[in-house]
Amino acid sequence: MKVVGALALSLGYLIAPAAHAAETVKVGLVTTLSGPGGVMGRHHKDGADLALEELGGKLGGAPAEILYGDDQQKPDVGRQVVDGMLKRDKVKFITGIVFSNVLLAVQKPIINAGAILVAASGGPSETAGEQCSPNIFSTSWQNDQAPEAMGAYMRDQKISDVVIMAPNYAAGKDMLAGFKRNFDGKILAEIYTNFTQADYQSELSQIRSLNPKAVFVFYPGGLGIQFVKQYAQTGLQGKIPLFSVYTQNETTLPALGAAADGNFEAGFWSPDVKNPVNEAFVAAFQKKYGYVPSEYAAASYDAIRLIDSGLKATGGATTDTAAIIRGLETAELKSVRGAFKLNTNHFPVQDFYLFKLAKRDGTDTMYRKMERVILPAHADFYAKNCSMK
Amino acid sequence: MISLLLIEQALNGVQFGIMLFLIAAGLTLVFGIMNLINLAHGVLYMVGAYICASVTQASGSFLQGAAAALVGTLIIGVLIELGVFRRLYTRTHLDQVLATFGVTLFFNEFVRIVWGPAALYAAVPPFLAGQVQLLPGLSFPAYRVAIMVAGLCAAAALYAVITYTRLGMLIRAGASNRVMVAALGVNIKLLYTVVFGVGAALAGFAGLMAGPLLTVESGMGSDMLILSLVVITIGGVGSIRGALVASLLVGIVDAMGRSLLRPALAGLMSQSAADNAAPAIASMLVYVLMALVLLLRPQGLFPPLTR
Numbered sequence: 128m129k130v131v132g133a134l135a136l137s138l139g140y141l142i143a144p145a146a147h148a149a150e151t152v153k154v155g156l157v158t159t160l161s162g163p164g165g166v167m168g169r170h171h172k173d174g175a176d177l178a179l180e181e182l183g184g185k186l187g188g189a190p191a192e193i194l195y196g197d198d199q200q201k202p203d204v205g206r207q208v209v210d211g212m213l214k215r216d217k218v219k220f221i222t223g224i225v226f227s228n229v230l231l232a233v234q235k236p237i238i239n240a241g242a243i244l245v246a247a248s249g250g251p252s253e254t255a256g257e258q259c260s261p262n263i264f265s266t267s268w269q270n271d272q273a274p275e276a277m278g279a280y281m282r283d284q285k286i287s288d289v290v291i292m293a294p295n296y297a298a299g300k301d302m303l304a305g306f307k308r309n310f311d312g313k314i315l316a317e318i319y320t321n322f323t324q325a326d327y328q329s330e331l332s333q334i335r336s337l338n339p340k341a342v343f344v345f346y347p348g349g350l351g352i353q354f355v356k357q358y359a360q361t362g363l364q365g366k367i368p369l370f371s372v373y374t375q376n377e378t379t380l381p382a383l384g385a386a387a388d389g390n391f392e393a394g395f396w397s398p399d400v401k402n403p404v405n406e407a408f409v410a411a412f413q414k415k416y417g418y419v420p421s422e423y424a425a426a427s428y429d430a431i432r433l434i435d436s437g438l439k440a441t442g443g444a445t446t447d448t449a450a451i452i453r454g455l456e457t458a459e460l461k462s463v464r465g466a467f468k469l470n471t472n473h474f475p476v477q478d479f480y481l482f483k484l485a486k487r488d489g490t491d492t493m494y495r496k497m498e499r500v501i502l503p504a505h506a507d508f509y510a511k512n513c514s515m516k
Numbered sequence: 517m518i519s520l521l522l523i524e525q526a527l528n529g530v531q532f533g534i535m536l537f538l539i540a541a542g543l544t545l546v547f548g549i550m551n552l553i554n555l556a557h558g559v560l561y562m563v564g565a566y567i568c569a570s571v572t573q574a575s576g577s578f579l580q581g582a583a584a585a586l587v588g589t590l591i592i593g594v595l596i597e598l599g600v601f602r603r604l605y606t607r608t609h610l611d612q613v614l615a616t617f618g619v620t621l622f623f624n625e626f627v628r629i630v631w632g633p634a635a636l637y638a639a640v641p642p643f644l645a646g647q648v649q650l651l652p653g654l655s656f657p658a659y660r661v662a663i664m665v666a667g668l669c670a671a672a673a674l675y676a677v678i679t680y681t682r683l684g685m686l687i688r689a690g691a692s693n694r695v696m697v698a699a700l701g702v703n704i705k706l707l708y709t710v711v712f713g714v715g716a717a718l719a720g721f722a723g724l725m726a727g728p729l730l731t732v733e734s735g736m737g738s739d740m741l742i743l744s745l746v747v748i749t750i751g752g753v754g755s756i757r758g759a760l761v762a763s764l765l766v767g768i769v770d771a772m773g774r775s776l777l778r779p780a781l782a783g784l785m786s787q788s789a790a791d792n793a794a795p796a797i798a799s800m801l802v803y804v805l806m807a808l809v810l811l812l813r814p815q816g817l818f819p820p821l822t823r
Binding site: 326350385 | 647771
């Protein structure tokens with residue numbers, strides 16, 4: 128009898144909170160906060176914090192809080208952190224996730240727990256294609272989109288005889304595959320380097336002896352700082368144009384300085400994208416944190432605001448997952464990138480731009496100067512493989 | 517044309533080897549003399565790069581930054597020795613690995629707290645920017661030439677100190693039989709502190725020179741530390757000469773492997789298979805070399821005479 132009573136009591140505890148409509152919405156921000164990738168995690172965190180602050184600490188009208196978790200750039204650690212947040216903290220939303228390999232490791236437990244992932248950085252081909260899920264959204268990009276844009280631009284410029292390079296891991300291969308999808312010129316060499324390699328002098332000597340018309344690379348974070356600096360020191364900067372994706376942006380420019388001057392980068396966003404939402408975001412971000420936001424901060428800012436828009440459909444209640452998903456799919460998000468539309472696989476359909484790295488007028492500060500739109504309303508390649516079952 | 521590229525790749529290897537030597541020298545001395553496995557050695561390399569980058573940015577002078585980094589890493593090295601490592605000399609290697617790894621974690625977080633998570637800006641000093649014409653048709657970045665010259669000077673100075681001075685004699689004696697050195701009335705504690713400080717400054721020297729080439733960020737010393745451990749294993753633990761030969765060997769094998777494997781493999785298999793296999797095999801070459809040396813000469817190439 129006692130046992131039954133205790134059971135009934137504990138059941139009552141379990142059921143009781145769900146009855147209240149205005150319970151706290153918990154969002155787990157899982158990102159890389161320590162180690163070499165830590166700077167991208169800082170951008171994620173600050174972007175999300177700013178969004179929640181501007182929304183008055185509420186998502187969809189309900190009080191909300193963000194819990195932070197550090198995946199240390201390791202898939203196994205990311206999975207542990209996400210498991211803890213789902214089981215212990217009962218978070219309904221997970222956002223952040225810098226690295227694609229971490230995302231692949233955490234998507235399954237999130238889907239199984241009936242939670243919703245709003246990715247704010249890497250978008251692996253699997254997640255956008257066969258392994259897509261109604262519970263997974265992205266406010267950032269599918270990995271191949273930017274290299275596809277750069278390949279299209281270089282094709283249109285009739286550039287041939289290029290060398291393409293990336294670190295030897297999953298995303299590196301995706302990036303070069305994406306580049307080759309649109310590029311039709313001659314590729315003199317396709318060089319993969321060790322993921323932990325710090326010195327590229329040997330590869331740069333090869334590049335110089337091949338004497339290509341252009342070089343295309345993908346070197347995220349610290350790898351990019353090393354590569355671009357050494358490219359300049361070898362005397363190649365300005366002689367052989369350097370094109371990149373996810374390499375020369377606001378996370379690396381402060382450390383790169385003039386070594387990036389005159390190079391090119393493709394992407395979906397920069398602080399100089401002209402629209403009122405973005406101008407307000409960049410100004411508020413710089414005022415609050417004292418540094419220039421990157422696309423990681425922008426995507427994270429949008430992720431929190433997408434959750435807010437989606438939760439409006441349920442009035443802030445988090446019990447009906449299907450209703451939240453419908454809310455997110457139809458959300459009217461005023462994105463920092465301007466027009467925002469989600470594809471059938473919940474990845475954004477968006478413009479991709481060509482940026483030229485240049486000094487801001489009258490200063491030594493490097494920025495991404497907007498050159499032109501390369502691919503307008505560009506959908507990713509893998510959406511056709513997504514059945515959304 | 518092909519031979520010029522080969523010479524250039526050999527130079528790349530030599531330059532990388534010299535950087536490795538500066539780190540490995542301190543590591544091998546500390547291991548050889550104090551029998552201490554110091555996993556925190558890479559930290560001093562990182563701190564050297566951080567101090568040099570931030571002082572250079574504040575003062576506008578690379579030389580001031582370099583001087584501050586040398587003095588700073590020397591002081592930090594001495595402080596770590598006095599505060600932590602002194603207690604570890606009589607402990608087991610497992611205790612040493614745990615404690616020195618803890619010091620690594622501490623400093624990796626410490627630089628993030630002091631300097632923030634973003635990488636620091638470190639550029640080549642203006643007087644070393646540009647290229648040097650070494651041979652007709654072969655130009656090399658001036659800064660890398662400077663690294664080679666500075667590193668070789670440091671190696672020569674280290675060699676002179678160890679071979680011709682009283683301090684060097686004590687260091688050699690300590691590496692051979694530290695109990696006997698202490699029994700003869702030498703202040704072995706002071707000797708340990710001095711050796712540790714010098715090793716720290718050498719790692720700091722490598723770090724300050726690496727700053728403009730690499731990314732100045734938390735954890736940057738870890739990969740260099742692993743390669744340095746490979747170097748001292750190949751060279752023979754405790755031997756400076758072994759460290760020099762082994763680091764040049766490792767540097768050249770690494771550079772040649774990365775540049776020659778891809779075209780070589782392309783002759784044996786399809787180009788795309790070679791593109792995939794070459795970086796994987798190239799990154800293993802150094803460890804294959806170590807395994808071979810351990811197989812043929814388990815004590816390393818130049819083991820110090822011990823009893």
